[in-house]
Amino acid sequence: xxxxxxxxxxxxxxxxxxxxxxxxxxxxxxxxxxxxxxxxxxxxxxxxxxxxxxxxxxxxxxxxxxxxxxxxxxxxxxxxxxxxxxxxxxxxxxxxxxxxxxxxxxxxxxxxxxxxxxxxxxxxxxxxxxxxxxxxxxxxxxxxxxxxxxxxxxxxxxxxxxxxxxxxxxxxxxxxxxxxxxxxxxxxxxxxxxxxxxxxxxxxxxxxxxxxxxxxxxxxxx
Numbered sequence: 001x002x003x004x005x006x007x008x009x010x011x012x013x014x015x016x017x018x019x020x021x022x023x024x025x026x027x028x029x030x031x032x033x034x035x036x037x038x039x040x041x042x043x044x045x046x047x048x049x050x051x052x053x054x055x056x057x058x059x060x061x062x063x064x065x066x067x068x069x070x071x072x073x074x075x076x077x078x079x080x081x082x083x084x085x086x087x088x089x090x091x092x093x094x095x096x097x098x099x100x101x102x103x104x105x106x107x108x109x110x111x112x113x114x115x116x117x118x119x120x121x122x123x124x125x126x127x128x129x130x131x132x133x134x135x136x137x138x139x140x141x142x143x144x145x146x147x148x149x150x151x152x153x154x155x156x157x158x159x160x161x162x163x164x165x166x167x168x169x170x171x172x173x174x175x176x177x178x179x180x181x182x183x184x185x186x187x188x189x190x191x192x193x194x195x196x197x198x199x200x201x202x203x204x205x206x207x208x209x210x211x212x213x214x215x216x217x218x219x220x221x222x
Contacts, residue, residue, distance in 0.1 A: 002030035002094045004037065004114040006045070007138070012090075013052055015111045015141060016060060019087040023079075024049075024113075025101070026066035027093035035217065036114050037092030039066040045092070045113065070097025071131075076104050083108060095132030095140060095147055102145025106188055110145045112138040135202060142194050144185030151178035158198055 006012075016022065024046050032038030046062045053060040063086065067075045070093035083089075088109045091098045094116040102110040118134040133150040140147060149155050153171040160179035163170035167180040186192050 001033065002096070002116060002132075002134070003034045003118055004031050004094050004116045006036055006041065006092075006114050007112065009048065009052070012045070012049070012111075012113060015088075015090070016049060016053070019060070021061040021063075021085065021087045022090050023063050023065060023083070023086040023088070024090045025070065025079075025092060026064075027070045027091075027097055028066055028068045029071075029093075031093055031114060035220065037094075042066055042092055070094075071100050073100065073104065076100055079105070095134070095138055095150070098138075098140050099131045099145050099147060102140070102185065106185070109189055109191070111141045114138070135204075137202065139199060142197060142199065143182045144189060144191070144194075146178060146182045146185055148178050148182065151176075151181070153178075157202065 024042055026032070026037050026039050026042035028038060031041075035041065042064050046064050049060060049062060065079075067078065069075045070091060083105055086108065088111060089101055089105065090111050090113050091101055092113045093101075094114070095112065096116075098110055098112045101108075115136055115138050116132050116134045117136050130150050132147055133155075135149050139149075148157055148159060152159060153169050153175060154161055156179070159182075160177060161170075164177035164180060165173070167177050169175040169177050183192070183195060186195055
């Protein structure tokens with residue numbers, strides 16, 4: 001189980017200001033269960049965005065859609081026939097869903113609408129690749145939809161480290177250098193200016209430390 005909370009409205013408005021036509025995409029799995037990014041939350045955010053831009057005299061075209069799962073390539077593929085009509089994708093899924101979208105639609109900027117907080121365990125036998133560390137303050141909007149916290153072996157936040165060779169990590173040559181992937185993605189999007197943007201150090205006290213974390217939504221308690 002993955003839990004998340006919606007990003008501050010001011011941050012979302014900052015992302016939206018540069019576009020005229022966006023796809024606001026919900027996910028029918030974990031973020032629906034935790035009331036952060038399901039069909040209902042997509043509608044609420046769409047209304048809030050439209051109202052905010054109308055107050056500024058700007059019309060923002062918003063298409064609302066919810067996939068069964070954004071972390072599953074099979075469902076993400078459903079967008080292939082219509083994706084070109086949008087300037088950007090605003091994803092209300094966890095960081096895994098954002099990165100799956102960014103990996104499939106390489107010419108479309110993908111923005112996270114929620115902050116992923118933590119992941120629960122799956123007790124089914126299988127193989128998974130980590131894509132989101134649930135750090136609680138999603139930076140995928142600035143790194144081309146590729147998470148440096150989860151995908152860099154050293155978890156370098158303002159990379160690269162300088163030790164990679166031919167795009168591979170010096171710790172494990174079988175692993176792609178996350179910051180090489182980030183550069184390639186930003187270059188493809190024409191947003192290499194984001195690469196030199198220094199991101200402040202995280203306050204890990206609010207994200208990873210302190211033992212098992214627990215989320216309580218007071219508004220949902222009876």
